[in-house]
Amino acid sequence: MLKVPLRLYADAQFASPYAMSVFVALREKQLAFELFGVDLGSGANREESYAAESLTQRVPTLAHGDFALSESSAITEYLDDTFPETLVYPRDRHLRARARQVQAWLRSDLLPIRQERSTEVVFYKNEAPALTAAAEQAVEKLYFAADRLLSQDASNLFGDWCIADTDLALMLNRLVMNGDDVPAKLASYAARQWERASVQQWVKLDRPPL
Template identity: 85%
Template sequence: MSEAPLRLYADAQFASPYAMSVFVALQEKQLKFELFAVDLGTGANHEERYAVESLTRRVPTLAHGDFSLSESTAITEYLDETFPDAPIYPRDRNLRARARQLQAWLRSDLMPIRQERSTEVVFYKKEAPALSAAAELAVQKLYFAVDQLLSQDASNLFGEWCIADTDLAVMLNRLVMNGDNVPAKFASYATRQWERESVQQWAKLSRPPL
């Protein structure tokens, strides 16, 4: 099964932070895969063939041979178990659980930031207006959590890089790349994470105009 071909389905703009997370995981594991764009704007994700593969009709979806899976953290955990070389989660059980906690939180909370600082800011350099009061509260919540996890001048969250570093860097760069006031420690961490080769391979993908 591990030798079966891999196919990653992402949004046509390559702006989904969740598709990016899976793309980076595949790159870090040095796995060969085909990348396919799904045009969400035209409803391609609701077409029967994709709906059957994805189940949730969302991106990303990873197909591995005749097995397919959607939801990015489910995919990255599957990849780490199926291809254990070059782990993308911490080896320590507690740190691995913390990384998964952070991933789940970034996907389920902080909605005002995600709404007012979409990833178009990151991948299309689109400027966004000042944050609302609700978004400012979400930002302070984000900063509090990051401050607890990130030591001064730390390059990674848990000593060695893991996939949660990429996910956190995307969230922080929504603010950094818009020119918002981000504490230097957090901005420096996000910038260093963005320079990682696997991340840059996603950042440099050719994107259609908005």
């Protein structure tokens, strides 16, 4: 049987946390895929050919043969359903639901952190100014939830690694890599997650200048 090709469309700077999440999932599953950059700055995501495939005109988009899907957590769930040999979500239904909760929260909340600590801090080493009061409140919420989810010496959220670990580590590293004050337990967790081979493969991609 011929293998159906996989194509991942990410932002041209490879700085999207959501494209990173899908890239890591594909690497963890040891699936062969082609990686393409989409120049969001020039509006390439709104061009008819890409818009028709993506539907939401966003990155990432994964094309699997003639089926295409955007929105990162939808993609990683699809990958687990389609390629279940190596899972990126917990097998236990409660833990799997919790992992999805963490992913949905990181994507829908904490906007001041995402605005004031963009991934340019992480992937381009750009320094950001001091956090505003609104961002400080979001940081407190992030630290509270992460602290409750992680035991003192936890390497992963739920025992075995899952894709929500990559997403949470990136959110924490927006702060860690800018030199913000991050509790030692959370900074240590983020550092361990960052050493994961699949994560480092994304980190080491060649990026064009901003």
